[in-house]
Amino acid sequence: xxxxxxxxxxxxxxxxxxxxxxxxxxxxxxxxxxxxxxxxxxxxxxxxxxxxxxxxxxxxxxxxxxxxxxxxxxxxxxxxxxxxxxxxxxxxxxxxxxxxxxxxxxxxxxxxxxxxxxxxxxxxxxxxxxxxxxxxxxxxxxxxxxxxxxxxxxxxxxxxxxxxxxxxxxxxxxxxxxxxxxxxxxxxxxxxxxxxxxxxxxxxxxxxxxxxxxxxxxxxxxxxxxxxxxxxxxxxxxxxxxxxxxxxxxxxxxxxxxxxxxxxxxxxxxxxxxxxxxxxxxxxxxxxxxxxxxxxxxxxxxxxxxxxxxxxxxxxxxxxxxxxxxxxxxxxxxxxxxxxxxxxxxxxxxxxxxxxxxxxxxxxxxxxxxxxxxxxxxxxxxxxxxxxxxxxxxxxxxxxxxxxxxxxxxxxxxxxxxxxxxxxxxxxxxxxxxxxxxxxxxxxxxxxxxxxxxxxxxxxxxxxxxxxxxxxxxxxxxxxxxxxxxxxxxxxxxxxxx
Numbered sequence: 153x154x155x156x157x158x159x160x161x162x163x164x165x166x167x168x169x170x171x172x173x174x175x176x177x178x179x180x181x182x183x184x185x186x187x188x189x190x191x192x193x194x195x196x197x198x199x200x201x202x203x204x205x206x207x208x209x210x211x212x213x214x215x216x217x218x219x220x221x222x223x224x225x226x227x228x229x230x231x232x233x234x235x236x237x238x239x240x241x242x243x244x245x246x247x248x249x250x251x252x253x254x255x256x257x258x259x260x261x262x263x264x265x266x267x268x269x270x271x272x273x274x275x276x277x278x279x280x281x282x283x284x285x286x287x288x289x290x291x292x293x294x295x296x297x298x299x300x301x302x303x304x305x306x307x308x309x310x311x312x313x314x315x316x317x318x319x320x321x322x323x324x325x326x327x328x329x330x331x332x333x334x335x336x337x338x339x340x341x342x343x344x345x346x347x348x349x350x351x352x353x354x355x356x357x358x359x360x361x362x363x364x365x366x367x368x369x370x371x372x373x374x375x376x377x378x379x380x381x382x383x384x385x386x387x388x389x390x391x392x393x394x395x396x397x398x399x400x401x402x403x404x405x406x407x408x409x410x411x412x413x414x415x416x417x418x419x420x421x422x423x424x425x426x427x428x429x430x431x432x433x434x435x436x437x438x439x440x441x442x443x444x445x446x447x448x449x450x451x452x453x454x455x456x457x458x459x460x461x462x463x464x465x466x467x468x469x470x471x472x473x474x475x476x477x478x479x480x481x482x483x484x485x486x487x488x489x490x491x492x493x494x495x496x497x498x499x500x501x502x503x504x505x506x507x508x509x510x511x512x513x514x515x516x517x518x519x520x521x522x523x524x525x526x527x528x529x530x531x532x533x534x535x536x537x538x539x540x541x542x543x544x545x546x547x548x549x550x551x552x553x554x555x556x557x558x559x560x561x562x563x564x565x566x567x568x569x570x571x572x573x574x575x576x577x578x579x580x581x582x583x584x585x586x587x588x589x590x591x592x593x594x595x596x597x598x599x600x601x602x603x604x605x606x607x608x609x610x611x612x613x614x615x616x617x618x619x620x621x622x623x624x625x626x627x628x629x630x631x632x633x634x635x636x637x638x639x640x641x642x643x644x645x646x647x648x649x650x
Contacts, residue, residue: 240351241304244328250438255328257452263326267302267319271618274626276301280574281314289388293574299345300382303330306345328452332356334378335370342377342397343384358413358450359435376400379412383502385573389565393573396501403587405496415496417450422466422494456502466495467585469611469639478643481601486524488513488593488611488639490558492585499585504560505573506618508547509585509636510537511556513595517607524597525554534561534581542569548620556593558584571622605645613637 244264248255258264266272276297284291295311304323305313313319332355338346356370372378380397387393400406414428415421431451436443470489478484490511492499500507515522526536533540538553546569562576563569570576585591613636623630 241307241323241327241333242329243322244325245322247328250436250443251328252437253433254435254452258328261452261454262456263331263452263454266300266326267305267324269301270628271626272297272301273316274628275572277316278626279572290574293388296344296385299347300326303327303345303347303349307349329355331378332373334372334381336372337377337381341384342380344386345382347381359446361444374411374413376406376412379416383412387573387576389577391562391576391578393504393562393576394502395504396497399497399501399587403496405587410496412496413450416454416456417452419451421453421455464634464636467492467499467613467636468494469613469637471609471611471639471641473609473641473643475643475645478599478645480599480603480645482599484597484599486513486595486597486609488595490585490591490593490613492587492589492591495585495587497587499558500615501584503573503618504579504582504584505562505571505576506622507559508616508619509558509613510552510616511558511593511611511613512552513609513611515600515603515607516610517600517604522600522603523554524595526556526593526595532581534559535583545569546571546619546621551619560584571625603645607643609641609643611639 244255244258262269276294280290280294280297284294294313295306298309298311298313299306302313302319302324304327305311305319309318329351330349333349333352334347335350335356336348337343338348353366354368355366356368356373358369358374359367360369376397383394384392384397385394392398397412400412410423410428415423418428419431420429430447431449432445432447433449434443434445435449468491470491472487472489474484488511498504500509511526513524513526515524528536528539535557537543537547537551537555537557543551559581560579561569561581562573563578563580564575565577615634615636617631617634620630
C-alpha cells in the first residue's frame with residue numbers, strides 16, 4: 153500500500169528554469185548590471201537573502217500532489233472521465249527526458265503505432281464505419297477497437313470516433329502514461345479494453361521499492377492480466393475471437409507463474425533454456441533523479457506477431473528419417489516434430505481469422521525439388537492447403553498447395569468463411585499449435601525411382617500474417633511470408649537407420 157503523505161512532482165522545464173534563475177541570483181554581476189544601460193538599480197542583497205530567494209524558486213518549481221492509493225484491484229476513487237481530466241495524460245515523449253532507452257524501445261513498438269497501423273485504419277474507417285449505422289451492436293464493438301488502439305482517445309470521446317481528425321496524433325497510440333496509470337479492470341476478468349485508468353503524477357510500475365519521484369509499485373504491472381485487458385476479446389456474437397490470455401491461462405506457463413512479461417518484455421523476446429533473460433541497468437538515464445542500478449529491467453519493444461525476430465525464435469523443427477527404409481519405388485514415412493514448447497499461447501495467436509502457419513516437406517536431389525504433399529485424416533478440409541473450395545478465395549491462387557496448415561477458420565452468421573473478427577459467429581476449425589505443444593506430423597510418400605543415391609529431405613515452417621486476398625480486399629500491401637524454422641537431413645541410400 154502507498155504511504156500516506158505528499159509526493160514532490162518535478163517538472164523538467166521548471167527545474168531548468170530554476171537552475172538558470174539561481175545561477176543569476178547568486179552572481180553579483182546580475183545585480184550590478186540590471187538597470188538601464190547597465191546601471192545599477194539596487195544594491196546586491198546579502199548572500200543569505202539570495203539563498204532564501206533561491207529556495208523559494210526551487211519550491212515553486214516543484215508541484216505537490218497527494219499520493220495515490222492502489223491497495224486494491226481498482227483505484228480507491230472511481231474513475232471520473234471527462235475532457236479536462238483525460239487531456240492530462242501525457243505523450244510518451246515527455247517520458248523520454250528521463251527514460252530515453254525505454255522510450256526508444258516503445259517508439260518502435262506496435263503499441264506506439266497501434267492507431268497508425270494501416271490494417272487497423274482500413275478496417276475501422278473503410279469497413280466498420282460504413283456499416284455501423286445499419287448493423288446491431290457494431291457501433292459498440294467499434295468502441296472496443298478504439299479502447300485498445302487509441303486508449304486516450306477512448307477516454308476522451310467514449311470511443312465514438314468517426315474521423316481521423318478526432319484523434320490527437322500526439323496521443324494516438326498506447327501511450328506510456330496510459331499503461332502506467334492502469335489501476336485495474338472493470339468486472340471479474342480482463343478483456344475487451346476494460347481498463348481503469350485516470351491521469352496522475354504517480355506512475356505504477358514493477359519496482360517494489362517506492363520512490364519520492366513518481367514511482368508506485370503495482371503487482372498488476374507484473375502480471376499477465378494487465379496484458380489481457382487488450383489481448384483477449386469477445387465479439388458482438390459472444391465469440392472469443394482473440395484468446396491469447398485464455399490460451400496462456402490454460403497452459404503450464406500460467407501454472408508455473410511465467411507471465412506474458414517474462415517473454416515479451418525480456419531482452420530476447422522469448423525464454424532461453426526455459427529462463428527469461430532481462431536487461432539490467434538504470435530505468436532512468438537522468439543522473440539528477442538518482443535512479444538505482446537494477447538487475448532486472450523490462451524492455452518495452454513488445455515483440456510479437458509483427459516482429460520477425462520474435463516469430464523466428466519461437467518454434468523449432470525436428471525430423472525423424474529411417475534412411476534404410478527409403479527405397480526407390482517403395483512407400484516410405486517421414487515424421488516431422490513441430491515444437492511450440494517455447495510459447496505460452498497458441499501458434500498462431502491473436503487475430504486468428506487471418507494468421508496462417510504452414511509446414512512443407514520436400515526432397516532435394518541436386519537442383520531438383522520434389523514436394524511431398526501433406527495428407528488429412530478423416531477427409532478434413534481445412535488442414536491442407538487446396539482441399540477446401542474456399543482456399544482460392546481466402547488463401548489466394550498463388551498460395552502453395554498441399555501444405556500442412558495451422559489455422560482457425562471463422563464463419564459468419566450465414567455460414568460463410570470470413571476475414572473479419574467482427575463478423576465471426578463461429579470457429580468451425582482450429583488446429584493451431586497449443587501452448588507448449590510438440591506435434592508430430594507424418595508424411596507418407598513413394599520414393600521416386602530415379603532419385604539419386606544422395607539427396608536431402610528438407611522441412612520448413614512458414615508464417616503469414618495475413619493472406620493476399622485479405623490485403624487486396626481492404627487495400628493494403630501484401631506481406632511476405634516469414635520462415636520460422638528449417639530442418640534438413642542428408643540421405644545416402646543404403647545407410648543404416650538413424
